[in-house]
Amino acid sequence: MRKLRKLTCFILFVFLLVYIVNAQLLKNNGNNGLNIGVETIVGILSEGDMGAYVVGGKDYEVKVINISDDRLVMFSINGEMTDELADGETDVLADGTQIGVRDILVTGKDIQKSIVQFYLVDYFSNESLEQLMEMYNSNVEKAPAVAKFFKNERVNLYIEKIKKASISFVTKDGKMITVTKGELENPTVNVYTDMETIENIIRREMTFTEAMETGKITYKGVGFFKSIKIAIAKLGLRIYSFFAH
Structure with missing residues (x-):
């Protein structure tokens, strides 16, 4: 089976996006020897x-x-x-x-x-998703303080320009408890990106913060109060990124 680490690292990256994790953490994870099958x-x-x-x-x-x-x-x-x-x-x-x-x-x-x-x-075999969940849960404690806003979520991740390509996951008390292919009903957060952005981030031609600021990665809460929570998290991301670099 051919191993394509870069796609998996990015999927993990977007998962941890909901927890506003430092891009440096993801760079380290990308070199830890874990291969996800694609x-x-x-x-x-x-x-x-x-x-x-x-x-x-x-x-x-x-x-x-x-x-x-x-x-x-x-x-x-x-x-x-x-x-x-x-x-x-x-x-x-x-x-x-x-x-x-x-x-x-x-x-x-x-x-x-x-x-x-x-x-x-x-792209999203059951084995890959199980390994992603394990990696995610083992790194949640490294997230910054703004992660407290996203302890219990239902998240849909959409890979745009690839028809019907989406995965979804549920978090409870900060841990991922399920991850599946396809969409969840009644999500609390939707995340959007595309394959070009995936490639640019993994090749380090674009940083996580740049992708967010230019709209290459977008995420929004579903409902009024969830949208307020997202706005606060985006502010926290800017502050965190400033001090992290």
Whole structure:
């Protein structure tokens, strides 16, 4: 299984965002040797063909339903239909696995079948999320004082520009008690970011504070009083970041 530490470190980073944790803590965590599994499989199929793949220990039967002259492809994966996808576009299956298109070769029906290169990736496997929860809980005590505002929360984290990509977690008395793929009903906090920001932070081309101040990472409380709590926490973040550096 291919290990992609950077995505996992960022997910942990956003988890600890709710507790307003120092970016230095996350840099240290990124070098502590813990690898979280994220598996990617690449495939090439012709229009109408089918292939069998295993990602994250799960079996996937992928069939290319149609490749249009406009370079749009539609898949059936274990009977689940995707949207029409162009080069570089992605869709997310009901179980959280992502399918993406790398390249489409339209050859003309009379010559040979059109071909698509695609990938399947399991970003949020159950094993990964369990390890994230363990790491989170082992570092909560390092959070600054503003963390007291977020001891009991229901949080949805949305990876924007990747359709339906979200994970959620629940905290109680400062500890994470559940973490799952998908959205929670009745969240108290919503967090938003995108893959470009993930890459920039992990490569240290952008700091956590910069991402917050420029709106690359946003989070907001659900409801009036929760929004006030978030506003206070943002102020605490600025003060904490000033003295931390």
